[in-house]
Amino acid sequence: MLYALCFLLFMIGLYCVLVKKNMVKIVIGVMVMEYAVNLFLIMLGFRFGGVAPVLERPDIDGETGQVLAGFLSASVDPLPQALVLTAIVISLGSLALMISICIRTYEKYGTFDITEIRRLRG
């Protein structure tokens, strides 16, 4: 169910990119898509009542040296969080570039409306 909502958010972003006429709104649509994917990644590793995936002394069986099953079943998956951090940095870079291109385009054309910014044809 949650995954379906996440996919819905992704589709809302895609709809915004495809339908909106304003350049800034298109950029917002791209960002909504990125957040939907980030949210999806976080949800992959999420557990209700989970604990941080950091081993402490009580989590290890004193006699056998094995990690206790309780820790293994409760800890969240740390890898998607690392992936999301990377993805956020990348999307920040492309957001900065997109916004600066929007500003330069506005200086040249005097509008954000993509139906009026149509010098390229064919």
Added chain:
Amino acid sequence: MTIPLPLFVAIPLGMAFGLPIFGAFGQKGKRAATVLGNVTTLVLLWMAVTSIGKFGVYQVGRWSIPLGINLVLDGLSSFLLLTIAVVSAAAMLFSVRYMEQYTAKPKYLCLFLLMVTGMNGVVLSGDIFNLFVFLAGASIASYALVGFGCEHEELEASFKYMVLGSVASMFVLFGVALVYGNTGSLNMAYVSKAIAASGINPGLGFALALFIAGFGLKAALVPFHAWLPDAHPSAPAPISAMLSGVLIKSLGVYALARVTFNVFGIFATSDIAVQMGWILVILGLLSMVAGAFLAIGQWDLKRLLAYSSISQSGYVVLGLGLGGLMIARGGSLTAASLAIVAGLFHLGNHAIYKSLLFLTSGSVEMATGTRQMREMGGLASRLPFTRATATVASASIAGVPPFSGFWSKLLLVIAAVQAQFIWVAAIIVGVSVCTLIMYLKVQRYVFLGELPKQMADVKESKGSMLAAMVILACLCVLMGLLVIIPGLKTTILDPAAKALTDGSEYASNIINSSLVVKQ
């Protein structure tokens, strides 16, 4: 001697951020930065040549592979590395003189090398998330380079390219997330093993669809091609050469091939192998035909070249798709590998002659100040070297023997006939004729006919621009040797094709090599 794999990424990355510092030292600094940029691409070329025929796995930070990041060099990677290195060295040489008309040259060099970093990273990466990271890095650098001129058209094209490119990147990231959720691993080898064990469930099928759409957008295959004819002509000429020559191939075609053949191992094991083969064949055919017809009608020189790039990358995907289809049907592996060799050989050839064509278009644009073919004519007498190199490249792309394009198209036709797709072979030949027509049009309107009065004293490009064009033209002639001399074919092309035909062997090679490291 083995080159440490991270250097392929580290050298251009370090230089990319080192060179803009020289911009602070005025003219002398700018000249030094230009020289260093050329040295960097030449060093990368040397490294790519020495890495041919090697297999290597590098574990970043010595983390063993299911846990850590790894870089993998196999036959396909080293073939792509060599192609990227040749084209970037020529484009960099061309920029020495061509980019004098723009300000902020050190920044241009920085973005150029960042793009090279990203492409090298994509072809070396051994896990799918880092494939995405390098892909995004190379893409962001290319968005900025498309808009480098900061004029009306450039900004518009850059925005269009950036929006579609970002959507493509998001598709890929979504696919990566789905693969991680379904297999519990990001390492290509382990993902491949997990998929071979579990088969393709609906989640993985959706991920595969997202990968096809994402990499298809990056490769500008026909239903996804809308951005390319705007973006490639708007960039400065050496960048158009890089974008059409190698960027759409390494980010799009290579990544698509790697994911479908090796990571999903579709053609070896799964029950959707035949459908997948057909998808690739149809994408390839659509791109070939639509690209060629759209190109013939163009009057903007660089726009015509851009449409022709769509058509030509269709050949590459067609070759890969035919090979996959033959493996899926249980046909002979030699026939399948012939189709894949033909596709990859065409990839290399197209990188060389399309970058040469874009460089000559830059030379024409710099001399005449226009890209409109209607305003040109008779430039053969004023620009003899540009004309000669453009003719060599046109003959190559149209498949006139003995130039390079002829050999790859011949192999592709033979492969199609062996697979008993006579109609595919007919389409290949038909599109070749269309290609010939569009390049005869270029010759007729740009180089032959009457010289307009205002162009009576245009000057031939000199120095580095000329050198870059002549070197690429020589390569166009010599590329044919790659299939004629058996030694070259077995060291360069065959390992690249073998990496794809033995889809699941990729995984076992990497896993075995990591065991060796541990002992």
